[in-house]
Amino acid sequence: MAGYGSYLLKRLGQFLLVVVVGISLTFLVTHLTPIDPVEQTIAVAAAFGSTSPEAIDMLRRSLKELYGTEGSLLEQYLRFWARVAVGDFGPSLSAFPTPVSELIGRALPWTVGLLVPATLISWLLGNLLGGLAGYWRESRSLRFAGVVAMGLHPIPYYIVAFVLLVLFGYVWPVLPLSGGHRMNLEPGFTLAFLSSVLEHSILPALSLILVGVGGWFMGMRALVSNVVNEDYVVYAELAGVDERRILTAYVMRNAIVPQVTGLAMSLGAIFNGAIITEQVFGYPGIGKLLIDGVHAGDYSLVLGVATVSIVAVATAVLIIDLLYPLLDPRVKVG
Amino acid sequence: MLAVVRDLFRHHLEFATGAILVGIVVAMALLSLVSPYPPEVAWVVPPDLPPLAAYPMGTTSRGQDTFWQLTFAIRNTLLFGLAVALLSRLIALLVGLLAGYLGGPVDRALMSINDTFVVVPLFPILVLFYFVMRDSMSWAALALVMACLGWAYDARLIRSIAMSLRSREFTETAIFSGMTTREIVTREHLPYVLPIVFSTTLNNMNWSIGLEVTLSVLGFTSISTPTIGVMIYWANQHTALVAGIWWWIAFPVALVVMLFIGLFLLAVALNEFIDPRSRLTRMGGGAA
Numbered sequence: 001m002a003g004y005g006s007y008l009l010k011r012l013g014q015f016l017l018v019v020v021v022g023i024s025l026t027f028l029v030t031h032l033t034p035i036d037p038v039e040q041t042i043a044v045a046a047a048f049g050s051t052s053p054e055a056i057d058m059l060r061r062s063l064k065e066l067y068g069t070e071g072s073l074l075e076q077y078l079r080f081w082a083r084v085a086v087g088d089f090g091p092s093l094s095a096f097p098t099p100v101s102e103l104i105g106r107a108l109p110w111t112v113g114l115l116v117p118a119t120l121i122s123w124l125l126g127n128l129l130g131g132l133a134g135y136w137r138e139s140r141s142l143r144f145a146g147v148v149a150m151g152l153h154p155i156p157y158y159i160v161a162f163v164l165l166v167l168f169g170y171v172w173p174v175l176p177l178s179g180g181h182r183m184n185l186e187p188g189f190t191l192a193f194l195s196s197v198l199e200h201s202i203l204p205a206l207s208l209i210l211v212g213v214g215g216w217f218m219g220m221r222a223l224v225s226n227v228v229n230e231d232y233v234v235y236a237e238l239a240g241v242d243e244r245r246i247l248t249a250y251v252m253r254n255a256i257v258p259q260v261t262g263l264a265m266s267l268g269a270i271f272n273g274a275i276i277t278e279q280v281f282g283y284p285g286i287g288k289l290l291i292d293g294v295h296a297g298d299y300s301l302v303l304g305v306a307t308v309s310i311v312a313v314a315t316a317v318l319i320i321d322l323l324y325p326l327l328d329p330r331v332k333v334g
Numbered sequence: 335m336l337a338v339v340r341d342l343f344r345h346h347l348e349f350a351t352g353a354i355l356v357g358i359v360v361a362m363a364l365l366s367l368v369s370p371y372p373p374e375v376a377w378v379v380p381p382d383l384p385p386l387a388a389y390p391m392g393t394t395s396r397g398q399d400t401f402w403q404l405t406f407a408i409r410n411t412l413l414f415g416l417a418v419a420l421l422s423r424l425i426a427l428l429v430g431l432l433a434g435y436l437g438g439p440v441d442r443a444l445m446s447i448n449d450t451f452v453v454v455p456l457f458p459i460l461v462l463f464y465f466v467m468r469d470s471m472s473w474a475a476l477a478l479v480m481a482c483l484g485w486a487y488d489a490r491l492i493r494s495i496a497m498s499l500r501s502r503e504f505t506e507t508a509i510f511s512g513m514t515t516r517e518i519v520t521r522e523h524l525p526y527v528l529p530i531v532f533s534t535t536l537n538n539m540n541w542s543i544g545l546e547v548t549l550s551v552l553g554f555t556s557i558s559t560p561t562i563g564v565m566i567y568w569a570n571q572h573t574a575l576v577a578g579i580w581w582w583i584a585f586p587v588a589l590v591v592m593l594f595i596g597l598f599l600l601a602v603a604l605n606e607f608i609d610p611r612s613r614l615t616r617m618g619g620g621a622a
Contacts, residue, residue: 013446014446014449014450017446017447017450018449018450018453018454021447021450021451021454022450022454022455022459025454025459026459026462029459029462029463029466030462030466150348150595150598150599150602151595153598154540154594154595154597154598155544155591155594155595156543156544156545156547156548156594157544157548158544158547158548158551159547159587159590159591159594162551162566162587163587166575170575264453265449265452265453265487267453268452268453268454268455268456269455271455271457272455272456272457272545275457275458276457276548279552290458290461291461291552294461294464294465294552294554299465302461302462302465303462305458306458306459306461306462309455309458310454310455310458313453313454313455314453314454317453
């Protein structure tokens with residue numbers, strides 16, 4: 001059990017490091033560039049003709065603390081953290097005076113609801129097919145699947161999403177191209193609303209899955225082809241253990257372990273992909289919020305989304321890390 | 335060396351396909367040197383012409399010849415990928431070789447930083463960077479920032495090789511003959527990791543070009559330097575697809591997809607070539 005404890009501590013330390021380094025990066029990016037955005041933003045806000053001086057004042061205060069260039073760099077850094085730690089990014093400029101945290105809170109469930117199922121489906125599908133392809137290397141259809149995976153994997157999310165948009169928008173228009181649900185439906189737990197949400201998520205999810213499957217497929221195929229040659233597998237074959245049992249309990253069970261680590265390591269990249277797919281399909285998640293924020297010149301919103309993204313990805317990685325000992329008993333021994 | 339390339343070309347389908355694809359893309363980029371038009375000039379040909387003999391890939395709504403515009407775009411995109419890959423190799427080599435050779439606390443510290451860079455979602459940070467820079471954003475600044483962010487994954491690979499080199503006899507000999515850490519790492523270990531560095535260069539180019547295309551398409555780079563992403567950005571700005579100017583989008587997308595698949599296949603082929611185990615499997619037809 002001592003091994004598990006030190007493992008836990010190490011993973012928690014890594015989680016904190018990711019958060020600190022990631023947020024420090026956002027601080028560096030915003031403070032070491034020569035442009036001072038505070039007065040620029042205030043000018044835009046005032047130009048909107050907002051009537052509430054209190055709200056403008058709140059905006060100015062939060063902007064000053066988040067990006068202000070007063071005091072030493074260390075003071076700026078500490079003030080920045082004080083804001084970020086409580087998730088207070090002040091009011092948003094483009095949806096003035098709604099707080100940024102509220103906008104993010106509204107968008108986050110959409111992103112999580114798209115990202116988690118899409119990631120799990122591509123991971124499971126890729127590993128299953130890859131495992132089969134590594135075990136039955138002579139199978140024609142699995143070899144063909146390998147070629148498809150190889151062709152799709154290196155293409156960036158944007159291009160795949162864009163091609164899907166063209167295919168289903170101009171060539172074969174059967175699926176909704178934009179938005180998170182049908183506009184005339186009241187959000188709620190009704191069958192009509194939920195099925196419309198599902199329908200709208202097919203294309204964004206599909207582009208994430210198409211790109212994602214390939215990597216897991218090729219990784220698993222390579223892992224399985226190595227494990228198949230291990231002595232204990234040959235022994236099991238000679239002892240007449242059922243082939244399906246060998247594949248699942250002997251081969252895949254061992255090959256899956258590095259793939260879990262791989263999942264944790266690639267979450268950041270998958271998240272990048274989700275941002276882009278959301279933008280392509282006008283899906284109301286935090287990716288679209290981020291891009292819209294840039295177009296609207298909404299500094300607080302962009303910084304808020306960047307920060308929340310870092311914390312969210314780090315948390316997801318931590319969850320996978322905490323589940324990892326269930327799959328790899330060696331961790332408990334230390 | 336030439337014989338190796340020839341053999342790979344003959345017997346390795348992935349290598350041959352990859353080499354041909356990348357070859358076509360590079361040839362296209364080289365053609366930019368003989369382009370009849372400078373890249374930034376618009377309204378030199380009649381706009382919106384479909385692909386014809388006179389304009390093999392048609393013309394854009396901005397009155398540019400799609401073909402020649404594409405040669406500049408792919409050249410800049412390729413150079414961008416190369417610049418990021420080469421710069422980030424320096425960091426990856428430094429971190430990977432030092433962590434692998436020194437081991438212990440240095441290794442642990444460097445690898446925690448390394449893993450952090452692997453996990454942190456870089457896209458929001460790059461968007462933030464553009465947001466702050468706005469009009470002062472340049473091709474070179476983006477390349478530099480991406481090089482500083484995109485080294486981590488490969489540093490880990492290099493470290494794992496350096497770790498196995500550390501316990502080899504020649505390293506001990508080098509230590510006892512009084513070589514310094516710097517000498518051992520650069521003269522003794524560097525040659526061993528170069529093949530894997532080469533294959534990670536190809537993958538890193540894919541990574542950086544993919545991000546560049548994505549950022550440009552959204553308009554988050556300097557949109558006056560033509561790259562593949564910038565070209566698609568302008569096409570989208572002129573709603574090329576709705577207007578039926580499909581050639582403005584289809585050719586850049588097809589060309590850059592060729593580049594992605596080509597680079598990736600070359601990297602896969604190289605990896606297999608480096609790893610003797612997979613070479614044996616290939617020769618033995620898959621039987622163990």
